[in-house]
Amino acid sequence: MLQKNKNFSVPALKDWVLVAKTAVPFGLKGQVKAYAVGEETDFSQVSFLIFQKSPPLKKGEERSEGNFPIFTFPLLKARLAESHLIFTLEGIKKVEEVEPLKGCSVYIDAKEMKPLADGVYYFRDLVGKKVFLPNGFEVGILEDYYQNLQQGLFILSAKDKTEILVPNIPGTVVSVGEDLVFDFEEDLLTLNAKKKS
DSSP states (O other), X not given: OOOOOXXXXXXXXXXXXXXXXXXXXXXXXXXXXXXXXXXXXOGGGOOEEEEESSOOOOTTOOOOTTTSOXXXXXXXXXXXXXXXXXEEETTOOSGGGGGGGTTOEEEEXXXXXXXXXXXXXXXXXXXXXXXXXXXXXXXXXXXXXXXXXXXXXXXXXXXXXXXXXXXXXXTSEEEESSSEEEOOOTTHHHHSOEEOO
16 A cells, blocks of 8 residues: 655645646556656755645645545656656655655745746746736736746736637737736637536
């Protein structure tokens, strides 16, 4: 049976950074494969990973370790393989030992993220800011950011409770300050908007 690794204390939930989803066994030597999402990460700085089967937190929600077990493992190696990340974990050497991690989301501690230069931001630091168009129109709030190896998407929550998906392409982010200014085709306000449940 898979046991929690006691070498690391789980960081505060606000310090969890999503890096991959839908973990599955890979190969015969106990490696873990997962879809790369979230912030681009320099794994040479990362000493351990957090695995949990519950979905990523939404604003205002709380995660319960009792309902969704948390596992932490020292990270020996991480590498990219197309749109996936392959992790080698200390203490896992057989494919059977990865089975309990199937479907988990994978997080790292924000404290282990590489420091950025002035004027460069991690997207997680921008979540919660108001988003405006260059003409001053208030679109809504930046609720989340989804990144895989092909495409990044800003997830905006509009005033009318719709969710708007905006591709992160060059020129989308015009300025970052107390608020954000995005430049995108206004058709996106209705084209891919959907009511939040």
